[in-house]
Amino acid sequence: MTTWTTAQVTALAPDAASLKAGEKLSQPHQWQTLGQADGVVWGEIKGSGKNPYQTAIALAEPAFKCSCPSRKFPCKHGLGLALVLAANPDKLVGTEPPAWLQDWLDKRGQRAQKQAEKATAKDEPVDEATLQKRTAAQQKRNAAREDKVSAGIAELQRWLFDLIRQGLAQQDDSQWQRMAARMIDAQAPSLARRLQSAASLRYQGGAWQEKLLAELGKLHLLLEAWQRRDHLSAEVQADVLAQIGFSHSKEELLLLDGITDHWQVVGQRQEDDGQMRTQRTWLYGQNSQRFALLLDFAVQNQPMALYPSIGGMLEGKVIYYPSAVPLRALPPVPPIPNPSPARGEGSKDSNGENFLFPPSLRGRVREGGSLAANFVAYGEALAKCPWLGLFPFAIANATPVRHDNQWLLVDTEQHVVPLNISDEQAWILLGASGGHPLHVFGEWDGYALRICGTCQPSGEV
Structure with missing residues (x-):
């Protein structure tokens, strides 16, 4: 059976309130029955009604089932059962699935069979004439969408030119929202999200004008790239289409x-x-x-x-x-x-989860793990894709410090990078370092680094 951890269960919770309620139901003695068999766990627990609530988890997906009236998914009973599995798997002693569980599994099996039949029918060979009609129809839909996108982009370009001429502070929220809605109508959803994200920069204080102008510059470059997409390499075309809002189906990706x-x-x-x-x-x-x-x-x-x-x-x-x-x-x-996780390879963040630095990365930070080396890699990537989002950094022997109310990371070459981290997490990080350098893995967003993992350097590295 697949091993579950408390951290994984926490990630499944729809909200903090559900998780807290689930934690109150995480003791095995609270459950009237508990069992597991063939990748499924189940339990029955008394609720407010006459009959106990029937709760089950199919671990492979995972999929949850509960007879309680909650509209949250998973509900507190599902989370409680998952926490029992994570902390006390030996208490799931039942091995014979009850009738209500078997009914749920049978219905799931029937749905899976229907989906498989649809997939099989989709893969069945068709005659040449039908195939040509499908291809022509798809090409017509693609052309129609590209026309919509092009019209929307032309309007967005005019709006951006007006915005720059009038000044970044002149446009109110309604104008930003109107243009974002226009991009949805133009079937360019990623452009709409980019506009909403750029508009939010006006309320973040600091040098928001510089950040907003930089984001609008990237947006202008993207719109120009769309106009010239036929002259770009296939890889850059893929980036432009993704930034506009064109997606790949899983079936297409599986062919790569x-x-x-x-x-x-x-x-x-x-x-x-x-x-x-x-x-x-x-x-x-x-x-x-x-x-x-x-x-x-x-x-x-x-x-x-x-x-x-x-x-x-x-x-x-x-x-x-x-x-x-x-x-x-x-x-x-x-x-x-x-x-x-091996002992001594992690510290704890404010949520009690491990900040780990896996052994597979130790060679990475040993060779070129300075901030300078990471920024060289980032610069090379940015030259290939100007719209790059988060980029992975693996940094060797870096020390967290606080300067002028800003948390920083300093490497052995005295290069500095700002951290995107709360004070609480930063003090935990500083305590874990003991004032000594750490190996760090994190996400760089162009402005600051979010730390995702750390470990103390050892003689093995």
């Missing part, structure tokens, strides 16, 4: 070549903008020595994808999305069990 390796989880972060939760999981290939970024999204109460915690392993083929700087990738399958 990949890299088979042992991939270690070196960092993970979750963000919530109130509408959608985003999870970024960084992997590092032990043989390929390449980073891979897994992006997962969840709306409302949907559970997030579950991966091994930091220091854990995934084994399989990683397929990168087309790009001049390939970082985002499909997750490798199948995952192998998550090993427990």
